[in-house]
Amino acid sequence: MITLSEVSKIFDSTVAVDNVTLDVPDGHIHGVLGRSGAGKSTLLRTVNLLERPDSGSVSVGGRDLGALSAAELRAARTRIGMVFQHFHLLHNRTVAANVALPLRLHGVPAAERDARVAELLELVGLSDHAAKHPSQLSGGQRQRVAIARALAPRPEVLLSDEATSALDSDTTGEILELLVRLRDTLGLTILLITHELDVVTRICDSASIMEEGRIVEQGPVDALLGDPDSILAQRARRVSQQVLGVGRA
Amino acid sequence: MTDKLVTASLETLQMVGLSALWTVVFGGPLGVLLYATAKRGVSPNAPLNRVLGVIVNIGRSVPFVILMVAIIPFTRVVAGTTIGSTASVVPLAVAAIPFFARLVESALIEVDPGVIEAAQAMGAKRTGIVARVLIPESLPGLVRALTVTIVAITGYSAMAGAIAGGGLGDLAIRYGYQRYDAAYMVATVVLLLVIVQIFQFAGDLAARRLDHR
Numbered sequence: 414m415i416t417l418s419e420v421s422k423i424f425d426s427t428v429a430v431d432n433v434t435l436d437v438p439d440g441h442i443h444g445v446l447g448r449s450g451a452g453k454s455t456l457l458r459t460v461n462l463l464e465r466p467d468s469g470s471v472s473v474g475g476r477d478l479g480a481l482s483a484a485e486l487r488a489a490r491t492r493i494g495m496v497f498q499h500f501h502l503l504h505n506r507t508v509a510a511n512v513a514l515p516l517r518l519h520g521v522p523a524a525e526r527d528a529r530v531a532e533l534l535e536l537v538g539l540s541d542h543a544a545k546h547p548s549q550l551s552g553g554q555r556q557r558v559a560i561a562r563a564l565a566p567r568p569e570v571l572l573s574d575e576a577t578s579a580l581d582s583d584t585t586g587e588i589l590e591l592l593v594r595l596r597d598t599l600g601l602t603i604l605l606i607t608h609e610l611d612v613v614t615r616i617c618d619s620a621s622i623m624e625e626g627r628i629v630e631q632g633p634v635d636a637l638l639g640d641p642d643s644i645l646a647q648r649a650r651r652v653s654q655q656v657l658g659v660g661r662a
Numbered sequence: 663m664t665d666k667l668v669t670a671s672l673e674t675l676q677m678v679g680l681s682a683l684w685t686v687v688f689g690g691p692l693g694v695l696l697y698a699t700a701k702r703g704v705s706p707n708a709p710l711n712r713v714l715g716v717i718v719n720i721g722r723s724v725p726f727v728i729l730m731v732a733i734i735p736f737t738r739v740v741a742g743t744t745i746g747s748t749a750s751v752v753p754l755a756v757a758a759i760p761f762f763a764r765l766v767e768s769a770l771i772e773v774d775p776g777v778i779e780a781a782q783a784m785g786a787k788r789t790g791i792v793a794r795v796l797i798p799e800s801l802p803g804l805v806r807a808l809t810v811t812i813v814a815i816t817g818y819s820a821m822a823g824a825i826a827g828g829g830l831g832d833l834a835i836r837y838g839y840q841r842y843d844a845a846y847m848v849a850t851v852v853l854l855l856v857i858v859q860i861f862q863f864a865g866d867l868a869a870r871r872l873d874h875r
Binding site: 461463486487488489490491493494495497499501502503504505506514515517518519546547548566572 | 774776777779780781782783784785786787790794795798799801802872873874875
């Protein structure tokens with residue numbers, strides 16, 4: 414569904430994304446794990462061309478996005494939903510108006526829009542909050558509004574830019590469960606970036622580890638965790654040792 | 663005296679109202695253009711941005727008393743007259759348009775760039791981003807900008823009295839200043855004060871109601 418091939422992005426003299434190749438099959442959840450500054454966010458933003466790669470190609474659903482005209486790209490972007498760490502909701506509009514935004518932007522008639530918004534709020538469990546404003550909601554609820562908004566145009570792909578990083582661990586769990594449920598029920602393909610190992614081990618089918626713009630490890634999460642020499646397995650071990658309080662001098 | 667004060671107050675309100683209307687019609691889009699064509703705007707265009715910036719700065723740096731007199735030929739063409747409150751609307755709007763445009767620009771700059779990026783990710787057109795994201799999200803700021811502008815126009819409208827511009831300022835100059843009638847002077851000042859207070863109160867209230875941050 415998502416194919417990045419030899420994608421690079423350079424800002425001034427720093428290479429933010431260095432020759433990244435990545436393939437996410439239909440209905441998979443792929444996680445890109447890395448520290449801040451590793452280039453994950455830039456990489457994710459190349460998938461809907463918010464950031465145009467300097468070299469390499471990006472294709473989603475079999476379409477080479479780089480070859481599209483401006484109007485075709487706008488249409489292609491409706492097939493790719495995106496959620497953000499800080500939600501990026503409109504503060505001065507209601508929850509329902511926020512979810513309706515992408516539909517409004519694309520001229521969907523009011524009746525159809527209202528029906529779709531009601532359906533989406535039901536899906537994310539916020540039907541009772543339709544008339545509220547985002548400031549009246551908790552962080553987890555705001556992220557669910559943002560997810561509903563991203564899903565409004567019925568995309569095939571969801572991009573998640575550290576969607577749980579501003580949330581506490583219980584809320585993170587709820588959002589991750591929601592993402593898995595959406596993948597299962599809607600057949601979404603999800604590409605997420607995170608600095609939290611936990612997110613990858615809990616919901617991702619496959620993962621890439623990114624350091625200084627390069628992907629240093631890639632594969633199915635089970636296989637990586639099963640290989641004691643993999644970076645993912647080593648990090649997982651370190652975390653569990655810290656939790657258990659062993660391995661200290 | 664009461665008749666004169668009532669007539670003059672209505673003239674002032676009419677002058678301010680009409681000037682504010684034209685200011686929104688021309689200054690609003692100008693402010694949006696200033697924002698949109700800037701380096702970090704939704705449609706960067708450095709040459710256009712510079713030209714608009716210079717025009718706005720010229721408009722804002724000419725003192726109103728001078729502007730009012732300087733554009734008399736233009737006022738005659740547009741309003742068909744150079745005296746009275748109808749004529750005063752022209753220089754008032756000309757002075758307020760660049761002022762309001764700058765305030766609109768700064769209200770739009772306050773909108774979180776992340777929200778704009780989210781709209782771009784939805785496949786929004788630039789016009790869609792302005793109409794559906796920038797303006798709704800900055801509405802409280804825009805209302806505050808309009809309030810400040812209306813209060814400034816009210817002040818300027820009194821100055822228009824110096825060239826027979828009609829309204830309370832005109833009354834204050836002709837009766838209060840030229841005829842040494844202190845009662846007129848005090849009454850016009852009080853009325854202007856009340857008008858400004860009402861505008862400010864209404865503007866603050868509307869902005870607060872619209873603000874859900």
